[in-house]
Amino acid sequence: MSPSLVVGLNAVIVAVTDETPRLLTVERAEHGLGVPGADRPALPFGPLDPAGHRTLELGLRDWVREQTGLELGYAEQLYTFGDRHRDPRERAGGPRVISIAYLALVREGRVSGAGRARWRGFYEFLPWEDGRAGRPALIDDVVAPALARWARQAADAKARRARTERADITFGFRGAAFDAERVLERYELLYEAGLVSEAGRDRRGATRAATEKMGEAMALDHRRLMATALGRLRGKLKYRPVIFELVPPTFTLLRLQRVVEALAGARLHKQNFRRLVEKGGLVEGTGVVEPRGVGRPAELFRFRREVLRERRAPGVGLGRR
């Protein structure tokens, strides 16, 4: 008999290369034999071994090493997902699966050699989150009308208003402020409105055509984990110097800025970004300039550890969008 309860460990592994935030995915043979969507990209996953894994994080590192060949550096716990039927095989008598998700950051230079794993662009799965070229047309062309329809389908006037307000706040409609950190809230709203294909046949306000524009699906609820990770990362950038976990030891300020922009999904003002990180004590010049490339050569900078003593919440800000 299979155990009635499994504690799984999932890793959302993030790197930024070529100004694109990327996610490490694996093929998931074992995770869905005969289950619809079993061929979709999945996050590295493995069950906690209660006897062998001394801590959750060590267990995660073991699984990631085994499945991707990658030795993780920075990792933090994200969230634990435990709703019933997260894994459809539970309906067929499979164990209840509780998944503890971690966010891990990998430096730019180390994205090769991921074994049978594959780096995929974050925004292939969450295309509405990339606002670097201005507010994504997807939001106003596809999301807004679908959510409006979803709101109209509510039972009464009060529920309609609640749905409209929620859509406004999460996507910044009708003058509401768009908050880049609310990635999970946006995904969950899209899910409830039937706009992402993981929501299944219950399509509600959404047409098939609309759903198909909403990015690629992942296995199980892994797109939800991704959304959780991106939201957390965007939030954390603002008050912890995690950005330096994603770049090489030295970097030009423009490269640093592009990495922040890639994650924030927004463009930043170049001179102000420089002022923020330089005057803010986050970085210090090395005196060395990077020769290659057009234009005036840029100085290479490095992270300035002392900032941890000096400032309470050293981070970079995400811009407005």
Added chain:
Amino acid sequence: MSPSLVVGLNAVIVAVTDETPRLLTVERAEHGLGVPGADRPALPFGPLDPAGHRTLELGLRDWVREQTGLELGYAEQLYTFGDRHRDPRERAGGPRVISIAYLALVREGRVSGAGRARWRGFYEFLPWEDGRAGRPALIDDVVAPALARWARQAADAKARRARTERADITFGFRGAAFDAERVLERYELLYEAGLVSEAGRDRRGATRAATEKMGEAMALDHRRLMATALGRLRGKLKYRPVIFELVPPTFTLLRLQRVVEALAGARLHKQNFRRLVEKGGLVEGTGVVEPRGVGRPAELFRFRREVLRERRAPGVGLGRR
């Protein structure tokens, strides 16, 4: 045979009454027969029922209702703790216990009728976190020398410097900024240095006399969960209007301020606090004044929901300390 793996649900239930942040604790007969510290205050706890609990949060609510009679309102997941030997009974063949901790907030008026549970002051367990009367003497008189001793015990000069830097950053020694949110980091440092009694016989830099001044111990790693909760709550106050989950529907601005101060562990400037919440659109006057009390009567205010549309991250700030 006992199962080899249990997923537990723990609740850190917080209320503020009489300007004191409080925690709901229970007696833990079942949780430590013959184990040292079994009589210590504990958090409400119950194992997840894989068949009965549809979501983790619903399972938590069930357990809290059963153990304390309380119907939870606001609740959010905090963190999942899964280190081996969190529960000492694991050493004696007990199951590996993974605990998913939640933070729940209870409104001031609802703290009665907690069944066999008991409200305890937060700072009875974490006395160094209350800086409302100025920097706690405990930090400079007890913590600082003990951590200095702990730093000196490090293997080499490099490790010594690392320990010193860590102590400086977490407690704001030697000119470093004190960050009220780093509650967990402080607790963990105290634990590693053997300054809290949960650390067991391995006392390292700490004398028994010092340890006894460091607040009351809790069962298992529950003080760690408390620290996680307080840190999260302090952080969240700054960018989400969670404070209104802790106060009645109407309140004077001074009462609101006292609740923030109680949680922040710091005093705030009265006029600036008023400006922050009033001009910031977080509250609106009701036109009604509260009669009782000395001094000029104060107007009653209420939370202004519209702020959620208008501002990206509406919160209150914690002051400097």
Added chain:
DNA sequence: TCCTTTATGCTCTCTCTGAGCATAATAGGC
């Protein structure tokens, strides 16, 4: 009436942030 206490209004300064202008230093085309 005066004093104590709490509420409320307002100002001043400093810092941070958004925005934009201006100049510097390269490479490549001519």
Added chain:
DNA sequence: GCCTATTATGCTCAGAGAGAGCATAAAGGA
């Protein structure tokens, strides 16, 4: 060598927000 495109870097200005403190208002009690 000169011109242009391109990127780097320095600087200023305006407005928002935060920290601090002064001043006035409205109660109750001596």
